Amino acid sequence: METEREIMSRGRRRTHTKCCEIGFVGWSSSMCLSVGSTSTAVTSPRIKLRDGRHLAYKELGAPREEAKFKMIYIHGFDSCMHDSFFFHNLSPALLEELKICIVSFDRPGYGESDPDPNRTPRSIAFDIEELADGLGLGPKFYVIGFSMGGQIIWSCLHYIPHRLAGAAMVAPVVNYWWRNLPAKLSKEALSLMLPRDQRMLRVAHYAPWLTFWWNTQRWFSVASYISCDPNILSFQDKEIFSRLGFNDLNQAYARKQGEYESLHRDLMIGYGHWEFDPLDVQNPFKNSNGSVHLWHGDEDMFVPVSLQRFIISKLPWVRYHELTGSGHFFPSLMVDEIVKTLFVGED
Numbered sequence: 001m002e003t004e005r006e007i008m009s010r011g012r013r014r015t016h017t018k019c020c021e022i023g024f025v026g027w028s029s030s031m032c033l034s035v036g037s038t039s040t041a042v043t044s045p046r047i048k049l050r051d052g053r054h055l056a057y058k059e060l061g062a063p064r065e066e067a068k069f070k071m072i073y074i075h076g077f078d079s080c081m082h083d084s085f086f087f088h089n090l091s092p093a094l095l096e097e098l099k100i101c102i103v104s105f106d107r108p109g110y111g112e113s114d115p116d117p118n119r120t121p122r123s124i125a126f127d128i129e130e131l132a133d134g135l136g137l138g139p140k141f142y143v144i145g146f147s148m149g150g151q152i153i154w155s156c157l158h159y160i161p162h163r164l165a166g167a168a169m170v171a172p173v174v175n176y177w178w179r180n181l182p183a184k185l186s187k188e189a190l191s192l193m194l195p196r197d198q199r200m201l202r203v204a205h206y207a208p209w210l211t212f213w214w215n216t217q218r219w220f221s222v223a224s225y226i227s228c229d230p231n232i233l234s235f236q237d238k239e240i241f242s243r244l245g246f247n248d249l250n251q252a253y254a255r256k257q258g259e260y261e262s263l264h265r266d267l268m269i270g271y272g273h274w275e276f277d278p279l280d281v282q283n284p285f286k287n288s289n290g291s292v293h294l295w296h297g298d299e300d301m302f303v304p305v306s307l308q309r310f311i312i313s314k315l316p317w318v319r320y321h322e323l324t325g326s327g328h329f330f331p332s333l334m335v336d337e338i339v340k341t342l343f344v345g346e347d
Contacts, residue, residue: 047134056112057105067101076147109261125159154278161284180279234327283317297326
């Protein structure tokens with residue numbers, strides 16, 4: 001495995017991009033791969049995987065060889081390695097006190113990580129394992145994922161449990177079509193979403209080959225996830241964004257390889273047919289040598305809290321933290337607490 005180091009990118013600012021209107025070109029995957037893509041120089045350090053793809057990454061905190069806690073952060077939808085709350089909001093004092101090394105990376109198809117046309121819930125777990133091995137993080141490491149990145153933690157727990165020292169899912173996305181979710185509960189939870197988002201998720205699940213076309217056509221409203229519609233934000237989320245501002249995110253960088261490989265493949269995988277059901281996942285820490293945490297706000301308008309409550313009722317070994325009055329972006333307000341709870345058990 002090779003390490004490719006170039007100059008670390010700096011100071012990228014988010015610029016809103018328009019979806020190109022391509023009609024029924026969305027039917028053709030080979031065509032979609034090139035739509036909206038750009039050819040720009042790679043500016044981030046990258047790891048080369050066994051299949052020849054590269055993952056771009058960045059690091060924060062203690063040097064790997066000196067760190068007491070080594071953690072990989074998994075970003076969410078329409079995001080990238082530069083958007084980590086755990087980079088920007090973790091207090092320097094805690095970072096130094098616990099000697100934490102944080103690795104954040106661009107998931108396949110985002111930012112400067114190569115797309116994976118064969119990506120599945122299984123493959124991303126092994127990409128993370130290869131990243132850890134390529135950086136020499138040791139036999140065990142921690143993982144924290146936010147939103148769609150939180151959903152990926154289930155894959156890590158299922159496919160590479162022996163490599164985990166602990167895990168935290170923060171406002172994790174739930175696939176409404178996971179096999180063990182009661183149909184009535186899933187239907188009720190999905191009905192809480194905006195109508196345009198319900199349509200988009202159904203397309204991603206039942207007709208994934210139409211996902212790109214659906215989200216770029218002009219006859220129906222674009223999904224709020226993609227258009228950044230404030231109607232999808234809770235009261236707390238709106239307060240958070242009024243302070244942070246959308247311009248602090250890195251949308252242009254995240255989408256630099258085209259929206260098909262970043263946004264739309266993410267939707268097809270996240271809401272598609274999974275090879276396993278997270279409700280069948282076994283506790284990887286039966287000897288109490290680690291812990292799994294799930295944090296969720298009871299006013300999250302992206303992921304209804306009723307789904308998390310059901311999952312936790314079936315997996316009591318997951319330590320559940322439900323936050324009253326919180327929406328989807330609460331971690332920006334409590335990064336230290338989430339990290340400290342995972343690493344040293346303070347709750």
